[in-house]
Amino acid sequence: MQQTEQRPSAAAAAPLHLVFVPFLARSHFAPLAAMAAAAANRGEDLTTASILTTPHFAPLAPPSVAVHVAPFGSPVAHDDFSLLPTNDASAAQAFFAAAEAALGPALASLLHAHNNNKANNAGHVAVVSDAVLYWAPRVARDHGVPHVTFHTVGAFAASSMVAVHLHRRRPDPDAEQEDPPPFAVPGGGGFFPPAVKLRRAQVNEEALSHLPLFRAAEAQSCAVAFNSFAALEADYAAYYETHQQQRLEAPKKWLDAAAARSVVYACFGSTCAMSAAQLRELAAGLRACGHPFLWVIPSTTTTKEPEEEERASSHGMVVAGRWVPQAEVLAHGAVGGFLTHCGWNSVLEAACFGVPLATWPLRAEQFLNEAFLVEAARVGVRVREVTTEADREAVVPAEAVARAVGRLMGGGEEDVARRARARVLGDAARAAVAEGGSSREEWARLVDELRAFYERKSGAPLMSLSDDDGHC
Structure with a gap:
């Protein structure tokens, strides 16, 4: 042969x-x-x-x-x-x-x-x-x-x-045994x-x-x-x-079993830590909100109590101390709302998938991002009001968490309108990065301007730009 x-x-x-x-x-x-x-x-x-x-x-x-x-x-x-x-x-x-x-x-x-x-x-x-x-x-x-x-x-x-x-069982601090x-x-x-x-x-x-x-x-x-x-x-x-x-597969399987737009996704980034008292209130608020939730606790968490409390929960899943592909979570059809610290990466990912947000900023420009989401774009619901520096450090009670999530996922006229605006924003975000979209066009225009800068400076056109991945 x-x-x-x-x-x-x-x-x-x-x-x-x-x-x-x-x-x-x-x-x-x-x-x-x-x-x-x-x-x-x-x-x-x-x-x-x-x-x-x-x-x-x-x-x-x-x-x-x-x-x-x-x-x-x-x-x-x-x-x-x-x-x-x-x-x-x-x-x-x-x-x-x-x-x-x-x-x-x-x-x-x-x-x-x-x-x-x-x-x-x-x-x-x-x-x-x-x-x-x-x-x-x-x-x-x-x-x-x-x-x-x-x-x-x-x-x-x-x-x-x-x-x-x-x-293993956690060590008992009151135990007197030298070698259990x-x-x-x-x-x-x-x-x-x-x-x-x-x-x-x-x-x-x-x-x-x-x-x-x-x-x-x-x-x-x-x-x-x-x-x-x-x-x-x-x-x-x-x-x-x-x-x-x-x-890695467990969160996706759990989401697959949930009803469409029924789940609240809660995550506060990989670097924003909360006190043990605040974590307990957050856990209680999620349990009381009346909606299934997927809560990702960052590795900076100071206690594992909420994780242990929620392990047997029938209406929520906790992913503690590990990375989760957030964009994939927000793109899942079961996710109907996002409880977030308002980091800009999280804001953009939520916008791309048309997911409304319950806003809980913790530091830096996140408070300004919240103002934009709630007052300008009108796709967000405040978890708390911050009027003084002391408000930033105050523990947010479970009732406030449950109330904000209730509005985020609610069926009132204002809640439905908020979700509709989020969907429109998602359509616009996806169009912006599609072929011929505004973000792609603006980036191409910037590259052309940089090329023109060197053409003017040298008096001769550039041979080419690297075609790797858009770095200039």
């Missing part, structure tokens, strides 16, 4: 460059550096690798791997996190912040430069970063680049943290394989407290890798993967 040669497509043949970003500790750097060397030494031209790190760790990189060095001013006495005193929480926090300040912008600059070089056959790029660098998936996503979360711990340890977070009896982590039936017993002393409370933050970041990755091998921990890697998929 005559064989036809299968030529790879241009996309398949394009080289892939992997940028590895280890955490600034020797025990974390070594496994990622080994992965980078393995990628660079595959014996083919289609995969290259580089490491982004600081001057202290650059000499430790494998010779076959290119190194991007980011200046790092350590706020403590060491450039290696593993050398910090184990009991100095403030030094650890300062080190993490300094690492993000050094590596975050450097990673963004690398990805931006690569995107701008696509026309020169630079190929594709992906990021592989340490799991504790919770900001890295966001940087990759902002540049349209796939991201892989790499755990330097084993799959059993990582899965144990997840299982403990889900199944072990608690069981259930096994079988999709749970932890097999059932194990752990003592509280085996659980790192500090690591457990950061788990929601790391899991929220990990949800933005396209893959998760462990520093292990299948024959050793395959069951636990499968447990981790299955649980992560279930966590």
